[in-house]
Structure formats: C-alpha cells, structure tokens
Amino acid sequence: MSDQEVRDVALGHDDPPGVDLARVAAYLADAAPGLVGGPLRAEVIAGGKSNLTYLVSDGTGEWVLRRPPLGHVLATAHDMAREHRVITALGPTGVPVPRTYALCEDLGVIGAPFYLMEKVEGTPYRTASQVEPLGRDRTRAICERMVDTLAVLHAVDPADVALSDFGRPAGFLQRQVRRWKRQLDASYSRDLTGAEELHRRLRLSVPESPAPAIVHGDFRLDNLLVDGSGDVVAVLDWEMATLGDPLTDLALLLVYQRLATFGIDHTLPDVSTAPGYLADGEILDRYSVASGRNLSDMGFYLGLAYFKLAVILEGIHCRHTRGQTVGAGFDTVGAAVEPLIKAGLDALKEHR
Structure with missing residues (x-):
C-alpha cells in the first residue's frame, strides 16, 4: 500500500x-x-x-x-x-x-x-435480562459450557503451546497475595475498612497449589462470546493471564456470581440471577468432575478472589476520580470495594 x-x-x-x-x-x-x-x-x-x-x-x-x-x-x-x-x-x-x-x-x-x-460473532451475556428470554434449560446449558471451557483451558499443557516461560508457578499464591496488596497500595486514594486484615489473613493461610495451568485471570460469562446454538466461540480479555494455580480462576468465577446478589451497583453483571444459571455447588461439582482437581481449600481461593476484585475496582475508582476513564458506569464502582473486602474475610471461614 x-x-x-x-x-x-x-x-x-x-x-x-x-x-x-x-x-x-x-x-x-x-x-x-x-x-x-x-x-x-x-x-x-x-x-x-x-x-x-x-x-x-x-x-x-x-x-x-x-x-x-x-x-x-x-x-x-x-x-x-x-x-x-x-x-x-x-x-x-x-x-x-x-x-x-x-x-x-x-x-x-x-x-x-x-x-x-x-472479530468473532457472539454474545457476551452480562445481564439476567439478556438470558431470561432463552429459557431455563438454555441458560443452564450455556453455563455448563462455560464451566467446561474453563476445564479445557486448565487441561492445556503450557509446554505444548510454547508457554512454559509465561509465568512462575512456584510460589504463585504467595505472590498473588503480595501482588494485589501492592496494586492496592499503588491505587491508594482513601482508607478501606478491613483491607489490611484481609491481606494479613490471606498471607497466613496459603494452601499448597495443585499442578500449574494456564490461568485466565478474569474468567466469567461476559468475557466469553456465545453463539446462537449456545456454544462458547471465544474467550476474551486475557490481560491477566499467566501460569499458576487454576483454582484462582474457578474462585473468581464464583465471586462474580455472588456479586450479583450484593445489590451494590446496577452496572455490575447480574447474569447469575437468571433462572437456570448454575448455583455455586453445581459449578464446583461440574468443574471437579471435568478437571479431577481437589477443591477442599476453596475458602482461601474465594477470599483471594474477593480481595483481587476489590483491588481491581479500587483501581478503576481511582482512575475515574482522576478523569482517566472512557465511557459511562464508573461513578458507582467504588461503592463495591468495602463490601467485597468484608465478603473476603467471611469466605476465609468457609469450607465446602
């Protein structure tokens, strides 16, 4: 040209x-x-x-x-x-x-x-109103394919796709706890009740990780494109991908599902409230069968997922207050941060 x-x-x-x-x-x-x-x-x-x-x-x-x-x-x-x-x-x-x-x-x-x-043709289902017209059975099938896609991702051997050096799986969870604390400190603009306590408890209760996998880092239904037949045709938004503990992906998926019940922010995804969407236990069971992984330490992973999401939203809130965001829907994001921190503290007490 x-x-x-x-x-x-x-x-x-x-x-x-x-x-x-x-x-x-x-x-x-x-x-x-x-x-x-x-x-x-x-x-x-x-x-x-x-x-x-x-x-x-x-x-x-x-x-x-x-x-x-x-x-x-x-x-x-x-x-x-x-x-x-x-x-x-x-x-x-x-x-x-x-x-x-x-x-x-x-x-x-x-x-x-x-x-x-x-550009892949498909729908990123984000709200209950989007999937409700599909009916309970279709919604359930889409959710099942979402969980199956996560298990397929975690089954990929990084060495087979030249990604052996894409991350450092050893000490992954410890670094995650430190990293999100550093990210929070870097985005600091206000005091957040419970943030220091949640970080301390996570630091003291890190479990042993399963075999490492390619971790998406932000896996949820509205980061997937679904076609007219209900198949997942694309996984999007890989900005946080690395090699590490695959259960962090599963926990974050559950936290997004629970977030819809908080009643904090109408701009956050609420697709998990639609009839037919899998409940927490159903997602855990389906993933466990598909992956063969032990899920007995999900309390820690949920606590870490709440902390991670709280830090991400606090970073968005910080950029919004500085006029560095593009588009609408940022003005209420900050209100979700402290409830997420509290939920993280509660999650550390949970056992499947």
Whole structure:
C-alpha cells in the first residue's frame, strides 16, 4: 500500500480517544499487508473498565483493537504483548480464541502498545435480562459450557503451546497475595475498612497449589462470546493471564456470581440471577468432575478472589476520580470495594 493509499484509508473519520486511525492504517500496511482495504473508522466497544477495546472497520472487514487504558497504568498490568502471545498460542488448542493479526509495541504509533485480532460473532451475556428470554434449560446449558471451557483451558499443557516461560508457578499464591496488596497500595486514594486484615489473613493461610495451568485471570460469562446454538466461540480479555494455580480462576468465577446478589451497583453483571444459571455447588461439582482437581481449600481461593476484585475496582475508582476513564458506569464502582473486602474475610471461614 502506497503512502497516498494509507492516507486515503484513514481519511474522513474522527478518531476515538486513544486511537490515531492514520497511524494505525500506516502500521497495518506493513504489519498485515492486504488486510485493510478501505477508509478506517473505529468506536469504543462499551463494557470495558480496564484495557480499551475498539471495533475497527474499513467498511468491508471488521476487527478488534486492544490497547491499555488512558493515563498512568500499573507496571505489571495491561501488557499487550502478553495478552497477544497467549491468545496466539492457544489458537491451535481446544480453547476458543480469536485469530490474531498484528502486535504493535512501537509507542510512536498511537502512544501505547496495541494488537489487532479477529472479530468473532457472539454474545457476551452480562445481564439476567439478556438470558431470561432463552429459557431455563438454555441458560443452564450455556453455563455448563462455560464451566467446561474453563476445564479445557486448565487441561492445556503450557509446554505444548510454547508457554512454559509465561509465568512462575512456584510460589504463585504467595505472590498473588503480595501482588494485589501492592496494586492496592499503588491505587491508594482513601482508607478501606478491613483491607489490611484481609491481606494479613490471606498471607497466613496459603494452601499448597495443585499442578500449574494456564490461568485466565478474569474468567466469567461476559468475557466469553456465545453463539446462537449456545456454544462458547471465544474467550476474551486475557490481560491477566499467566501460569499458576487454576483454582484462582474457578474462585473468581464464583465471586462474580455472588456479586450479583450484593445489590451494590446496577452496572455490575447480574447474569447469575437468571433462572437456570448454575448455583455455586453445581459449578464446583461440574468443574471437579471435568478437571479431577481437589477443591477442599476453596475458602482461601474465594477470599483471594474477593480481595483481587476489590483491588481491581479500587483501581478503576481511582482512575475515574482522576478523569482517566472512557465511557459511562464508573461513578458507582467504588461503592463495591468495602463490601467485597468484608465478603473476603467471611469466605476465609468457609469450607465446602
């Protein structure tokens, strides 16, 4: 593609926040020749509260572009290269992921790393109102496939997909406890009741991990795309993926399910309240059978999941107060943080 053609591709459309279409078009002309064939336009896809996701189109084809959030980000978060790497590596496996096209680590293009991937047709079910029309049986089947997909992911041998060096499984849980405390300290903007106590109890009760696996880090139904037949066709949002303890994924899934009953924030997912959605025990039983893993220490994992989610939401709250978020729905996120911390303390007392 010539320089004039590159300019023509980017002409005539306003750039959304965080993306320079002319520079993206010029980069793709070299990185993915022939992919883009017409004027580019892009829009922010609603729903993301961390990395920014855009739908990019040339009028014929459509792709998804991912970049870090605007403003300051924590050093270990929002790593586009890692996210791109794990999605690309899982492409040949039974884990459904989008095809990747290009990774750009040159900050001179749009001011931050980004990557481009396939747009997969499917629905990220987030609310009960979305799935209720499907009926109880269909909702249950979708939820079962969600749990099965998680078990499939955790069954992938990292060595088979060249991800042996993607993380450090030894001491994973101890580092998770330390990491989320550091993340909280880095996002500190107010006192949070119970935060120090929850961190202390987690630090003193770390169990022995099972065999390591590829961990998604944010696995839930609205990070999956489901097609018209109810099959999971793509797992999205891999920004927190690593190698580690697979039960952290399972616990976070349960915490998201429980969060819908808190009555804290209408913008948080409530799909788990829909008739037919699997209860906690059903999810644990199905995962246990599919994976063969011991789930006797779920109290700790739930406590850690509550802590992790509280820290993530506190980081979003902090960025919102500094005017560094894009889109709506951020003004009430901060109200969920202390109830999550309390739930984490309660979860440490639980035993399956």
